[in-house]
């Protein structure tokens with residue numbers, strides 16, 4: 001029987017790839033019953049009509065009237081507002097939720113999916129960074145499966161099919177190094193928006209592309225890996241691998257190292273999360289090792305990319321530190337994209353907000369926070385980051 005699927009963030013980079021995968025799998029395997037987006041109401045309407053899905057959710061009130069007019073008479077239900085994506089999951093009761101909203105805005109719908117015991121295919125890594133233990137407990141108590149969509153975590157998940165997490169010596173996350181891999185600190189100081197958006201190997205949405213340039217994306221992934229696989233921070237490493245062919249590796253206690261390789265194509269981890277434990281055929285670029293010729297690896301330069309150091313500091317502090325880290329990054333990255341902040345100041349702002357939180361922020365002594373404490377820390381960090389930007 002077909003799995004009933006809801007795609008959150010369907011108009012984005014991962015969302016569109018997910019729709020492609022669903023179309024290719026066919027309606028006998030996957031029935032898309034709901035779609036949620038932020039602002040792009042036209043793209044959302046086209047997706048809903050072409051897939052014949054029953055309900056859509058749009059966060060942005062400004063597009064509501066035009067979306068309703070476009071879908072009038074089609075039988076597609078329209079829901080609008082910041083809570084619309086969560087409500088969509090609640091009403092449609094899907095078997096599978098593919099969560100690809102970007103940022104902490106994706107959290108409420110992700111928690112809703114976990115509380116309904118759905119299979120949660122998680123691209124929205126921020127949910128785990130912000131509320132890892134809360135999400136993990138909710139999923140465990142309602143029997144929800146948490147499957148990674150991030151290519152690195154999918155690689156680790158696939159390698160872990162041949163050994164348990166108790167047998168893991170080390171998780172090794174690969175990082176392309178981003179567009180500024182070989183740049184000096186001095187040169188990075190004047191990096192432009194266009195240079196930061198020119199990722200060498202992956203085509204992605206703007207937020208994650210800037211995070212790949214600062215290596216904040218890898219920092220978020222270290223935290224994501226910790227909550228997803230339950231492996232202590234000291235056993236999670238990052239290595240730079242510019243070709244983005246080895247998607248990540250697991251070193252087991254017996255010295256065996258398993259890696260997952262493939263051309264960089266997000267449809268591969270998306271489809272694996274949707275069809276797991278089975279694999280389905282997928283047309284990708286040929287995997288030609290002779291053409292790739294060499295796979296290279298180098299250590300991360302934490303001096304030039306301090307985001308990686310901060311990830312381990314966040315995991316040491318636990319509690320609400322992940323929420324503070326992510327929220328400060330969302331604000332600082334937005335300021336860089338708007339031309340209000342120099343590139344190195346993104347991570348410097350995140351560090352300043354983390355430091356300020358350690359001194360006097362809300363919930364800084366909490367080790368097992370409630371959701372409300374996490375959300376309060378998120379709000380506080382956004383205000384503190386905005387204060388830092390004004391200074």
Ligand SMILES: NC(=O)c1ccc[n+]([C@@H]2O[C@H](COP(=O)([O-])OP(=O)(O)OC[C@H]3O[C@@H](n4cnc5c(N)ncnc54)[C@H](OP(=O)(O)O)[C@@H]3O)[C@@H](O)[C@H]2O)c1
Pocket residue numbers: 008009010011012013014015036037038039040041058059082085099100101102103105106123124125126149150151202203204205206207208266
């Ligand atoms: N892109 C990749 O290759 C990749 C790889 C691994 C992991 N990820 C992760 O996947 C997530 C999405 O990344 P992306 O690159 O696909 O981002 P993106 O292209 O910017 O897409 C984000 C999606 O979220 C929607 N959205 C934003 N706010 C929303 C809200 N409040 N309610 C409902 N929908 C909302 C956007 O809608 P509108 O566009 O209509 O405003 C869009 O559909 C991020 O967490 C990212 O870290 C991405």
